[in-house]
Amino acid sequence: MSARIQDDQRDTDLADAPLDAALRRVWDTPRGVWGALATVDHKVIGRRYIATAFVFLAFGGVLALLMRWQLARPESRVLTPDLYNQIFTVHGTSMMFLFAVPVMEAMAVYLVPLMVGTRNIAFPRLNAFSYWMYLVGGILLWGAFLVDMGPDIGWFAYVPLAGPQYGAGKRVDIWAQMITFTEISALAVAVEIVVTVLKQRAPGMSLDRIPLFVWAMLVTSFIIIMAMPAVMVASTALILDRLVGTHFFNPAEGGDVLLWQHLFWFFGHPEVYIIFLPAVGMISSILPTFVRRPIFGYLPLVLAMVSVGILSFGLWVHHMFTTGLPRLGESFFTASSMAIALPSGIQIFCWLATIWYGRPVYRTPFLFILAFFFTFIMGGMTGVMVASVPLDTQLHDSYFVVAHFHYVLVGGAVFPLLGGIYYWFPKFTGRMMSERIGKWVAGLLFTAFNFTFFPMHVLGLLGMPRRVYTYQLDMGWGGLNLFVSLSAVVLAAGFLLFFYDAVRSARHGEPAGDNPWGAATLEWATASPPPSYNFARLPVVRSANPLWEDDGVLPVAGGLRVDRRELLVTTVGDALPEARESSPRPTIWPLWSALATTALLLGSILTPWAVVWGAVPVTIALIGWFWPGGRKEEES
């Protein structure tokens, strides 16, 4: 067991036990506080990311309940108008920027390296940095809210309301800097995923053998890379307007308020697909396991995701139909908004065919997929409706839209995500979640969700605008609103049950084993939870469903060093081995860099000079990060 590890020791001649011991020596994160802060293990960071995102989901959910309490009856006085404004803003901002996008990227941070058969994500220190930035962004928003400084301008912060003239105080600046924090972290993760997928796949995992969740995350990461700079440009311009008196959004000096909407929605519409495509990928990866056959239409599914990714950049103006843009432009965006229903339809038909030809096993993850079908298709249909300019003009800013986007986002992303959590929980923790409670959770959430949000369509058609803190008795909206609010309580109970199940199962769930579902992809080829080094020997891939086609024997590659962190770089197309590359050890510098960046960004809310003096600690931290330490990982 304790055979001395030589310099340049390879895994080739080692038996399983000494190999495990040797790999643990170089790959394990040290215990204690330093280890916790310095870790660069994608699994540790991924778990943290997922847990943090679900905490923000719970926080955002509490705000939703407060809003429903206020709206349960006409002329209610539970919340003041000002508090109500902060609550719907922080609810939307949390759900979009602190939950939906980060949780999808977090699932990828954990799963993608395992699914492509490598030992750590590309740029593990950047990964650590991105988590810290995300955490600080979340604390900033919620800390401000708790001291009555929460943003109150809606999650899309339209000017002039958010501009210097109407948005007095620092509330808007907090929103805008929260954007900077979360976008830096999202962009960093996107780069890591792109490089992991393109260059670190197991030998033999050619492009047509990549698991569909990984394909989805690759497309998503490219959307993030192309879309998120738009919101950073927008929020930077907003901060400059507010802090140093620029005039980007000031019509009196040649600026333009619609510029904000263009920039925001050029990011904001792809954002929907940044949230939706990972969910699509989860479905395509989970479904085969529960119908016991490979996915139907692998190639059309990949092409559909790529075309959704491209089309998502041609839709943004449909958020602006009521702003008086030229008619021809509106028609173009109507057409493109309807066109994106085509690739979405192709995916749905591929899934239906997969189920049709398979033998469904009705376990909890599969139930969530069924819940997704009904709910998402509903949301998609109302989406096609509001793509039409005349109807949109009528329904814009009404509860119909609130219903529509909750159907799309909860139905299209949260249901598959919860299915994904039930599915991969055994991999994360080594224990199963409860099948009995899981069925209750799926049933409760599906029913209560529809009871909560379906009536909102009707409320919208009855003329109830979104973002009103109350309404008069004689509007006649009281009954439906009360029903919605009561259903929301049941919905919350469903989420509570889910959290209870997750926390309970993490300690007391049934032990899972390596591959409890009998699935086909590589993350199930290692222990649950996986060891720090993921795979003792890197798997070699010969088909799209490796674990179903190799008769219980995993083909692997040998010859890597075990005296340093080493992984494999392969070619983009065919995944042919190119180099044995090293992967960094734990380091505290990403945390220092995140803290230094935090000082700069928070300081700049108060004075532009913070960018100047704040740059000094940032530079020092980055030099500390990149200066080589002389370890074996440096050898080449």
Place this chain on the structure above:
Amino acid sequence: MKQDVVVDLSDLPMNGSGTASLTWWGTVAFMLIEGTGFALMISVYLYLGSLAPAWPIEAPPPEWGPGTGVTLLLLASLVPNVLLSRWAAARDLRKVRAGLLIMAVFGTAPLVLRVWEFMALDVSWDSNAYGSAVWMLLGLHTTHILTDLLETYVLAALMFTRHADNPRRFGDVQDGAMYWNFVVLTWLPIYACLYGIPRL
């Protein structure tokens, strides 16, 4: 799961260079992010310009002098930059050291001249939307010169330490050189925009 060793990786190189290097791909991805940022800022400039009755708004077009000087310096810097990249590919430490020092000078010079370029805009960021757009566009590009220059300083210092003679470092130098090419090439459309559009 039972394992069967079917591939032997022992003879692969211990780090990837060129397109086999992860940092090369990371650098390309960041160039894509920043390139998108530049494209968006140019779009903002053009968008605001298309709305204004007259462009520039209440200001003369920027003076040619300093901006053209910066452009020529940046273009000239491509020569030593390409040479540096080649020397790094050949792992010639002595020449790489010299090349980095030269690039440190070639990075600093346009940055200094940039101060006059800002003044030659003849408009302040808070005068009107035109002023805001040109300052932000020029500011964004200046940030890129500044960060790449700092990287060059650090790399230059690093190459005079014991860590220098390592293929990994030469790869860093090549990636840095590629990024400098990006900083120079993205300047050209910005230059055309800032100095050409107001004179149309």
